[in-house]
Amino acid sequence: MKLLLFSDVHGSPSRCRALVEQSRAVDIVIGAGDFACQGSGLEKTIGWLAEITKPFLVVSGNNETPEQLLQAIAPFAHIHLLHGQAITLSGETFYGVGGGIPITPFGDWSYDLDEAQATELLRNCPERAILITHSPPKGYVDRSSAGISLGSTAIAETLRRKRPKLHVCGHIHGSAGQTARLGDSIIINAGPFGFVHTLQ
Numbered sequence: 001m002k003l004l005l006f007s008d009v010h011g012s013p014s015r016c017r018a019l020v021e022q023s024r025a026v027d028i029v030i031g032a033g034d035f036a037c038q039g040s041g042l043e044k045t046i047g048w049l050a051e052i053t054k055p056f057l058v059v060s061g062n063n064e065t066p067e068q069l070l071q072a073i074a075p076f077a078h079i080h081l082l083h084g085q086a087i088t089l090s091g092e093t094f095y096g097v098g099g100g101i102p103i104t105p106f107g108d109w110s111y112d113l114d115e116a117q118a119t120e121l122l123r124n125c126p127e128r129a130i131l132i133t134h135s136p137p138k139g140y141v142d143r144s145s146a147g148i149s150l151g152s153t154a155i156a157e158t159l160r161r162k163r164p165k166l167h168v169c170g171h172i173h174g175s176a177g178q179t180a181r182l183g184d185s186i187i188i189n190a191g192p193f194g195f196v197h198t199l200q
Contacts, residue, residue: 007032007170011041016048033061033134060098118154141189145174
């Protein structure tokens, strides 16, 4: 099964057009958050990306809330929001949690969760699922352009306990396009340029 993974397009029409083209060669598309810019332009961005015809799974970033994203995708039956929920497609289970984790320094416009809230939402992640979060795990594909580790301890602990086959994330632009492993789990900070991964 081929997956197209991306995150952090932040309303870029050129990136959205490129992702639509890339999606033609894959089976499932995963968008790991930050479709908007501080809540602005979300509907327009989703409209562009809705030209993707494959099953399309999304989580919110910190630039849009789950409620805003759910409203934006409502006209499109093939786009599914995951936020503390699972879905099974082609025999694989996907589980998602959105938002900035831990809380970012950006202020009121940013949709964030603290580590305790994230732990609660991640509790029901099935073992060996494909985990989708906006934020990366602490210590893995989570370094800013200044070299600071900004990931989530709750997500890292979930990877250790639940051993997802694949963890898709974004959020930390300085690590976009990078991959890592934690035990049995492959971790990909997808970034805005599209990352094609073949699920074994």
